[in-house]
Amino acid sequence: DAGITQSPRHKVTETGTPVTLRCHQTENHRYMYWYRQDPGHGLRLIHYSYGVKDTDKGEVSDGYSVSRSKTEDFLLTLESATSSQTSVYFCAISVRDRGDSPLHFGNGTRLTVT
Amino acid sequence: AQSVSQHNHHVILSEAASLELGCNYSYGGTVNLFWYVQYPGQHLQLLLKYFSGDPLVKGIKGFEAEFIKSKFSFNLRKPSVQWSDTAEYFCAGAGPGGSQGNLIFGKGTKLSVKP
Structure with a gap:
């Protein structure tokens, strides 16, 4: 267990509202990632x-922002949620702090935007 | 553009049947390849990985995969599946320079094993 906690586990929100998802790790790893998982699309990287304070965009970053003010927390914010952002969001860490090491995933946050 | 493709969307097998799930990647040079499994309602877990060396890699739960450079393939195999192998399987690859956020996932193959 790589000590990754995502919160909340489930969230229902209305279109246009801001939403922040939190990923917390206990093992001081340098690389952290946010993915979204949608049927037929697999996992797509949002930000990492x-x-x-060092972040970069992934494949599907539009409509999302991130912040990392301390090593253990990586926040994903939807400034104004849209129905297309209904998805399951996974946080991941790179356990050996090397770019080519496997990822360990959190348990996911299921977000529904109505 | 770099990509990872999985041939099968949904595979249905009976217990004890042999399994092979296809995965192809599009980029050459140094490549790091992974297979992940996601059991229903759970997060992704690493099954096995290939970085270099022996192209036949063995993972957990009796799974193995073979890296064939000439075919740009990294197919996942298991000689005899069990009902508990019902899950979704994802192939993923990292191109030159490693992942650093560049880990690319295939769209997944759902495996259903009938008891």
């Missing part, structure tokens, strides 16, 4: 971080 390679250190405190």
Whole structure:
């Protein structure tokens, strides 16, 4: 267990409202990632971080922002949620702090935007 | 653009049947390849990985995969599936320079094993 906690586990929100998802790790790993999982699309990278205050965009970053003010927390924010952002969101960490190491995933956050 | 493709969307097998799930990647040079499994309602877990060396890699739960460079393939195999192998399987790859956020996932193959 790589000590990853995602919160909340489930969230229902209305279109246009802001939403923040939290990923917390207990093992001081440098690389953290946010993915979304949708049927027929597999997992797609939203944003990732390679250190405190160091983040970069992934494949599907539009409509999302992230922040990493301390090593253990990586926040994903939907500034104004849309129905297309209904998805399951997974946080992941790179356990060996190397770019080519496997990822360990959190348990996911199921977000529904009505 | 770099990509990872999985041939089968949904595979249905009976227990004890042999399994092979296809995965192809599009980029050459150094490549790191992974297979992940997601059991119903759970998060992804690493099954096995290939970085270099012996192209036949063995993972957990009796799974193995073979890296065939000439075919750009990394197919997942298991000689005899069990009902508990029912899950979704994802192939993923990292191109030159490693993942660093560049881990690309296939769209997944759902495996249903009938008891």
